[in-house]
Amino acid sequence: MSEIYRLAEPRDAERLVDIIYDAYITIRELKLQWPAAHADLALIEENIAKNACYVLEKDGQIAATLTLSKDSANRWNREYPFLKWFAVHPDAQGGGLGTKLLTWVEEAVIRDELGASAVTLATAEKHPWLLDMYERKGYERIDAIDRGNGDGTMYLLRKIVNPHLHAERIRQHRQGGSL
Known part of the structure; x- marks a missing residue:
């Protein structure tokens, strides 16, 4: 059983359409206005081309x-890197693969490659389990907004991935520097 973490390539787009569409069924049922929930092949290809889409x-x-x-x-908050479009194919859910990918991106990419002290993502209060799931994974609520589009309260969550660096940045900020 091999596991490979990598950037998505254009040839992966069709598989990603299936994964994201199938994984985002609850988002569509809740009528949340998230682009990924209704992503077609062209939007997935654009996401791969314009962002760092990991698989x-x-x-x-x-x-x-x-x-x-x-x-x-x-992005809601430009201070830290922002994650989006997180999905695990329903056939693979419950086996820890989503947690493995999230942890790998947090550590290998956000912390080690980018040198960031924290990472952010957003989710809706009305989703039945996402907010709790992210909080169990160490994310904390740092902001809330209702954009009036029917999504209700959306939370910006942050996870500190390098506590020493984060403490240093906070110290510098308090002394008049920028984050």
Whole structure:
């Protein structure tokens, strides 16, 4: 049983359409206005081209995906890297693959490659289990907003991935520097 973490390539787009569409059924049922919930092939291809879309392959088949947004203009909080479009194919759910991919991106990419002290993501209060899941994984609520689009309260969550660096950045910020 092999597991490979890598950036998605254009040839992966069709498989990612299936994974994201199938994994986001609850999002569509809740009528949340999340682009990934209604993503077609063109939007998936655009996501791969414009962002850092990571995949976890298990035994040669993509089972999970997670995107690191490179579009700072559309991010809620520009202070830390922002994750989006997290999905595990329903056939692979419950086996820990999503947690493995999330942890790998947090550590190998966000902390080690980018040198960031923390990472953010957003989720809706009305989703029945996402907020609790992210909080169990060490994320904390740092902001809330209702954009009036029917999604209700959306939470921005942060996870500190390098406590020493984060403490240093906070110290510098308090002394008048920027985060």
